[in-house]
Amino acid sequence: MPRLWNETIEAHRRDVHQAILDTTAELVTERGLRSVTMAQIAERTGIGRATLYKYFPDVEAILVAWHDQHVAGHLQNLADARSTAADPATRLHAVLAAYAHIAHEMSHRHPGTELSALLHRDERVAHAQQQLHDLVRDALTEAAHAGIIRADVTPDELATYCLHSLTAAGDLPSTESIGRLVTLTLAGLQPDER
Amino acid sequence: MPRLWNETIEAHRRDVHQAILDTTAELVTERGLRSVTMAQIAERTGIGRATLYKYFPDVEAILVAWHDQHVAGHLQNLADARSTAADPATRLHAVLAAYAHIAHEMSHRHPGTELSALLHRDERVAHAQQQLHDLVRDALTEAAHAGIIRADVTPDELATYCLHSLTAAGDLPSTESIGRLVTLTLAGLQPDER
Numbered sequence: 001m002p003r004l005w006n007e008t009i010e011a012h013r014r015d016v017h018q019a020i021l022d023t024t025a026e027l028v029t030e031r032g033l034r035s036v037t038m039a040q041i042a043e044r045t046g047i048g049r050a051t052l053y054k055y056f057p058d059v060e061a062i063l064v065a066w067h068d069q070h071v072a073g074h075l076q077n078l079a080d081a082r083s084t085a086a087d088p089a090t091r092l093h094a095v096l097a098a099y100a101h102i103a104h105e106m107s108h109r110h111p112g113t114e115l116s117a118l119l120h121r122d123e124r125v126a127h128a129q130q131q132l133h134d135l136v137r138d139a140l141t142e143a144a145h146a147g148i149i150r151a152d153v154t155p156d157e158l159a160t161y162c163l164h165s166l167t168a169a170g171d172l173p174s175t176e177s178i179g180r181l182v183t184l185t186l187a188g189l190q191p192d193e194r
Numbered sequence: 195m196p197r198l199w200n201e202t203i204e205a206h207r208r209d210v211h212q213a214i215l216d217t218t219a220e221l222v223t224e225r226g227l228r229s230v231t232m233a234q235i236a237e238r239t240g241i242g243r244a245t246l247y248k249y250f251p252d253v254e255a256i257l258v259a260w261h262d263q264h265v266a267g268h269l270q271n272l273a274d275a276r277s278t279a280a281d282p283a284t285r286l287h288a289v290l291a292a293y294a295h296i297a298h299e300m301s302h303r304h305p306g307t308e309l310s311a312l313l314h315r316d317e318r319v320a321h322a323q324q325q326l327h328d329l330v331r332d333a334l335t336e337a338a339h340a341g342i343i344r345a346d347v348t349p350d351e352l353a354t355y356c357l358h359s360l361t362a363a364g365d366l367p368s369t370e371s372i373g374r375l376v377t378l379t380l381a382g383l384q385p386d387e388r
Contacts, residue, residue, distance in 0.1 A: 150381075153374050157366070161378045164362035168354045180347050184355045187344075188382030 019045050020055055021066040028063065064124065071128040074102045078135050088139075088146040092189075095139045096162060097182050099132070100169040104178055107170025133159050140189070149189040158189060213239050214249055215260040222257065258318065265322040268296045272329050282333075282340040289333045290356060291376045293326075294363040298372055301364025327353050334383070343383040352383060 023045045027036045036059055042052040056062045081098035085091040137159040143149045149158070165185045169178045217239045221230045230253055236246040250256045275292035279285040331353040337343045343352070359379045363372045 153378065157371055157374060158378070160362045160365050161359060161375055164365075165355060165359035165379075165382070167361075168358035171354050171358075172351070177351055180351060181355055183386075184347065184352070184382040185359075186382075187384060187386065188359070188378040188380075190381060190384075192377075192381065 016047060017055060020062060021069060024062045025066050068124060075131055082139060088143045089148050092139045092143045095136060096166060096185060100166045100178050100182050103167045104169040133163065136162055150191045210241060211249060214256060215263060218256045219260050262318055269325055276333060282337045283342050286333045286337045289330060290360060290379060294360040294372050294376050297361045298363040327357060330356055344385045355382065
């Protein structure tokens, strides 16, 4: 049965939308944030400039949408890591390890600090950061209730510590070194027995 | 005895140089990086534009110099923290605590992520980061030799972990919470006894 016309239109719109995001990320990586124009994006995507402007008002809006999509994917990975593990200790380890790998990937694929500065002014990015913080804090709260991590520091502060510590993964070269970073971070969470 | 003319000139130059740095940092904090001009800086410093251009070619160069000065001060604080402590454990604690306080202060006084992106392209800033890393790594190497921290991870990786973990101080509200962060970070360095 052929798709309804409306569905075909909708699927086409989604494809164009995605092509614009991917092309823009590509161009920014190649040429730097300031030198990419709407005309270049339209040309490489293979659509007219007028069409491009029906989707997005400017380059900045495209980058924010591209970043939103990545962040949503990352948050989903973390939620998946948490839901597939069997007990609080395994869940905490899974969440922290997943975040370390995301931090590593982002520092290597993110098109530069200039873009990062632009995006981090956006309030949706602040919202995503908050979701990330909450997700890690919840895993920590659960682990604290189970008695497997220290209870002398609030889960909120512990989450702040974990998220900063794990961004070190961006400066580490290998899966092994990232594994060791997760170990160090978890060691910091252990109850103080002295 | 009156100062020699050359010394008077030199002292005057240093004063003007410092006034330019301070005024520029002030203006950038008030108005944002992109809206500050050389003309505004000259006016608020109370010097002519032609004089300003004898000191610096552009706003970016002033900010780099201002940042250099802060970083040099911070590195000096860390070196002092290290040299006044009596033993490897106290020295390591002093260095990490000093860095946590610097990270806290920087996140509250630093005029925004846009400036941060600009500065972090500068290779002198990369050099200062390397000096910071080396200073922390040396304190860790000494502590590892004394057997008070884990030896299953290299001091280089441990320094990367510490420096990232302690930047969490920028998101923490109080001296007490920063103290707890230093405790967590140090706990991550403890030998693994399981």
